[in-house]
Amino acid sequence: MNQSKTTTDTSTVQDDLQAQVIDLQMSLAHLEVTVERLDDVITRQDKDIHTLQRQLQLIYKQIENQDPESGIAPFDVMADRPPHY
Template structure:
C-alpha cells in the first residue's frame, strides 16, 4: 500500500470512530429525552385527571386566551 492510501485509511478510521462516539451520545440523549417526555406526559395526565374545572379569579385570563 502506498503511504497516501495508509493516511487516507487512518483518517477514515478516525472519522468512523468519532462518528460512532457521536451516535452513541445521541442515542443516550434520545433515551433520556424520551424518558423525560413520558414522565411529563404522565404528570400532565394526572394533573388533567385531578382538575375539577378552574375558576377565573380577578383579572386572570381564562386558558383559551
C-alpha cells in the same frame, strides 16, 4: 543505455506506487479516526434521545394525573390581548 533507462523507469514506477500506497494508508487511518468519532457522537446522541423520551413520558404521566380544574387555563384571545390593542 536502454537497460539503464528501463531500470530507472521501473524504479520511478515503484516509487510512485509506494507513495500512492502510503497516501492510501494515511487516508484510511484518517477515515478510521473519523468513523470512531462519529460512532461516539451517535452513541451519545442515542443516550440523549432515550433520556429525553423518558422525561417526556414522565411529563405526560404528570399531565394525565393532574386535576383538570387545576391544569393550565385555555388561551383566551380577548382576555390575554396586550394593552396596546
